Structures are given as C-alpha cells and as structure tokens.
Amino acid sequence: MGSKALHEFLSANLDELKEKGLYRKLPVVTGPTGPRCIINGKEVINLSSNNYLGLANDPRLVEAAIKATEKYGAGAGAVRTIVGTLDIHEELEEKLAKFKHSEAVIVFQSGFNCNMGTVSALMTKEDAILSDELNHASIIDGCRLSGAKIIRYKHSDMDDLRKTIKEAYESGQYKKLMIITDGVFSMDGDIAKLPEIVEIAEEYGAFTYVDDAHASGVLGKNGSGSVSHFNLYGKVDCQIGTLSKAIGVVGGYVAGTKELIDWLKLRGRPFLFSTAMTPGAAGACIKAIEILSESSELVDRLWDNARYFKSKLSSIGYDIGHSETPITPVIIGDEAKAMKFSDELFNSGVFAQGIAFPTVPRGTARVRNIVTAAHTKDMLDEAVEIYKKVGTKMGII
Numbered sequence: 404m405g406s407k408a409l410h411e412f413l414s415a416n417l418d419e420l421k422e423k424g425l426y427r428k429l430p431v432v433t434g435p436t437g438p439r440c441i442i443n444g445k446e447v448i449n450l451s452s453n454n455y456l457g458l459a460n461d462p463r464l465v466e467a468a469i470k471a472t473e474k475y476g477a478g479a480g481a482v483r484t485i486v487g488t489l490d491i492h493e494e495l496e497e498k499l500a501k502f503k504h505s506e507a508v509i510v511f512q513s514g515f516n517c518n519m520g521t522v523s524a525l526m527t528k529e530d531a532i533l534s535d536e537l538n539h540a541s542i543i544d545g546c547r548l549s550g551a552k553i554i555r556y557k558h559s560d561m562d563d564l565r566k567t568i569k570e571a572y573e574s575g576q577y578k579k580l581m582i583i584t585d586g587v588f589s590m591d592g593d594i595a596k597l598p599e600i601v602e603i604a605e606e607y608g609a610f611t612y613v614d615d616a617h618a619s620g621v622l623g624k625n626g627s628g629s630v631s632h633f634n635l636y637g638k639v640d641c642q643i644g645t646l647s648k649a650i651g652v653v654g655g656y657v658a659g660t661k662e663l664i665d666w667l668k669l670r671g672r673p674f675l676f677s678t679a680m681t682p683g684a685a686g687a688c689i690k691a692i693e694i695l696s697e698s699s700e701l702v703d704r705l706w707d708n709a710r711y712f713k714s715k716l717s718s719i720g721y722d723i724g725h726s727e728t729p730i731t732p733v734i735i736g737d738e739a740k741a742m743k744f745s746d747e748l749f750n751s752g753v754f755a756q757g758i759a760f761p762t763v764p765r766g767t768a769r770v771r772n773i774v775t776a777a778h779t780k781d782m783l784d785e786a787v788e789i790y791k792k793v794g795t796k797m798g799i800i
C-alpha cells in the first residue's frame with residue numbers, strides 16, 4: 404500500500420505530469436533494437452537509439468560476448484579493487500588507450516559512473532568548475548557530488564566562458580579550476596568548441612574535461628572522439644567515453660595520463676564500490692574497438708546516412724536546429740505538441756522520441772532522431788515520407 408505521506412507526494416506530482424501531457428509509459432522493444440524493430444507490438448523504423456554504428460546487434464560482438472561469458476562466467480564476481488579485475492578488463496583498457504592515443508584508460512560500469520566518479524575524485528569544495536549550461540545530467544550530478552562551486556557558462560559561448568573564468572580566477576577564492584563540457588551535445592547535436600576551451604584553460608591554469616559520450620564512435624579518426632576530430636592530442640586532461648552508445652554494449656571509460664588513471668583506480672568511487680563490468684560486455688567491447696580500429700567503414704556509412712536524412716528533412720520544411728553530427732532534432736517548441744507529434748509518427752510507423760523539459764529547456768521541445776549506419780536509404784526515404792504526411796496533417800510543415 405505504501406505510506407499516506409508518500410502517496411500524497413507521488414500522486415500530486417504524477418497528476419501534474421498527466422495534465423501537462425508529459426506522463427510517459429516506457430516503450431517496450433521486442434527483439435533487438437535494430438533500425439527497424441518492434442516497439443509496443445508495432446513494427447516501426449527506429450530513429451531513437453544510440454546504436455549509431457549498429458554494433459549492438461552485430462553478430463561479431465554477440466559472438467565475442469558469448470565466448471567471454473563461457474570463459475569467465477556471467478559476472479565478474481567482485482568490484483575491480485578486490486577480485487573483480489579480470490585480464491579481459493585490462494585488455495579492454497589497453498585497447499582503448501591505444502585507440503584514444505592516451506597513456507592509460509580506466510573502465511567504469513557506465514558513462515554515468517565515469518562522471519560521478521571522476522569529477523568527485525578530482526574536485527573539492529575549495530575548487531570551481533566552469534560547466535556548459537547544456538551539459539549532460541551525469542556531468543551535473545558529478546559536479547554536485549564533488550562539492551565544488553559550479554559556475555555555468557552560456558552554451559558554447561566562449562566570451563561568457565572567458566568572462567566567468569576570469570572572475571573566478573581573479574577572485575582568488577578557488578584552489579583549482581576545471582572546464583567541463585560535453586564533446587557533442589546530446590539534444591542539439593552540436594560540437595563543443597574544444598580548441599578555444601583548451602586555449603582559455605591554458606590561459607587560466609585550469610584543467611579540461613570532455614565527455615565524449617555522443618562523440619565516441621562518431622567523431623574523429625575511426626570514431627575515436629572529439630580530441631582526434633580537432634587534433635588536440637595531449638591537450639585535454641580527462642576524456643570520457645561511453646561504451647554504451649556507438650560502441651553498442653555498456654560501460655564507460657576515462658582516458659588520460661597514467662597518473663590520472665592511477666588516481667581514479669584509488670579514488671573513483673563507482674570503480675571501488677560497484678561490481679566490475681560483466682565479462683561478456685568486456686569481450687564485446689574489445690571486439691567493437693577492434694572493428695573500429697581496422698576500418699572506418701561503419702563511421703563513414705553513419706555520416707553518409709545522417710547527411711542524407713538531414714538534408715531531406717530540412718528540404719520538406721522542418722526546423723532541424725544546428726546539429727553538426729548524426730543527432731537530428733526536429734524542433735517543435737510546445738511540449739504537449741512535440742509529444743503528440745511523436746505519438747502520431749509512431750502510429751504511422753516511425754519511432755522518434757519526444758523530448759521536453761527538463762531534458763531540454765522549456766519552449767524547445769522536440770522529437771529527436773538518431774540515424775545509424777544500419778539504416779538503409781530505403782528506410783530513410785520511408786521515414787521522410789511519414790514525416791511529410793504527419794507534419795502536414797498537424798500543420799507543422
């Protein structure tokens with residue numbers, strides 16, 4: 404039954420969401436999350452996964468996961484610092500370090516955990532963090548956990564960053580300064596201005612931290628990330644990558660100097676207090692990194708599909724924002740209307756998730772598309788036709 408006090412709190416808040424049309428049930432996928440899949444019992448073109456390269460269902464990864472599971476078991480059995488470090492975890496870290504051209508890498512159970520563990524291991528209440536106002540929730544939570552002063556700068560506004568960091572520096576109040584940013588912003592698909600961020604950081608003796616969750620497997624040489632994209636090797640102190648999105652499995656990692664990684668192995672709390680990634684996931688991640696290292700074919704196909712789809716959506720009259728990556732928002736504005744639009748698209752055969760406040764600022768509700776390497780041009784054409792039909796019917800285009 405639950406307590407009366409809790410019931411009152413929950414029902415009032417749930418009712419409010421229902422009134423605003425923001426109450427959502429979880430969509431359930433039957434079978435693999437491919438480019439076409441069955442969601443809530445209906446076959447649709449899937450434009451909402453983070454499976455950028457189609458690796459989540461790649462038979463080579465599935466086989467690697469099975470082999471590692473057979474060899475090591477279903478679980479790692481302990482946290483990394485006790486007896487949960489299997490040689491397969493270390494192999495994954497070595498492969499990732501090479502792929503990133505970094506001295507060392509530490510793997511966490513998720514990208515979210517990377518941010519929780521890393522920011523809090525580096526910054527304290529005597530420090531200040533300059534944080535882009537559109538940074539991901541896990542960055543925000545990691546910053547909060549660290550206890551450092553959080554100074555938000557306007558999204559990708561380098562003048563504002565310069566102004567705020569100068570004030571923080573000149574105040575003399577803080578021991579350390581750090582600038583933290585998403586590499587690719589997940590809701591708009593724009594790329595952080597890393598070269599300028601690095602320059603500003605150098606000017607004020609701050610260190611730099613980029614979360615490449617949506618850049619991993621997408622940007623840079625063979626999808627190795629935003630540091631590669633801007634040729635900033637050795638200039639960014641902490642690079643976070645996720646193994647859960649384009650890499651197709653689950654997990655996250657931090658790439659940096661050997662010293663940084665040594666410290667995180669001693670002070671990154673999710674590494675110390677949460678069980679290690681499963682052997683099957685580690686095996687599949689190793690295979691994915693091998694595939695990416697050998698060829699840029701999947702990354703090239705991803706970008707080709709993304710450009711194709713974006714130009715078509717834009718040509719039929721949609722506002723697709725200012726994305727520079729395969730993330731393709733269709734901006735609607737009104738929250739309830741965006742959700743209705745997403746529902747209508749679904750009824751017509753396209754799954755493109757509606758996204759509203761608090762994930763994006765109020766008044767910028769949207770449906771977000773992520774085209775993948777696994778979509779065919781035929782599927783994309785079909786999706787565009789559905790967009791045309793539904794958008795016309797709802798008076799959006």
Ligand SMILES: *Cc1c(COP(=O)(O)O)cnc(C)c1O
Binds near residue numbers: 513516585616646655
């Ligand atoms: C998705 C995302 C994460 C979380 O990564 P997981 O591996 O799914 O936990 C962290 N940061 C950013 C910027 C993300 O987009």
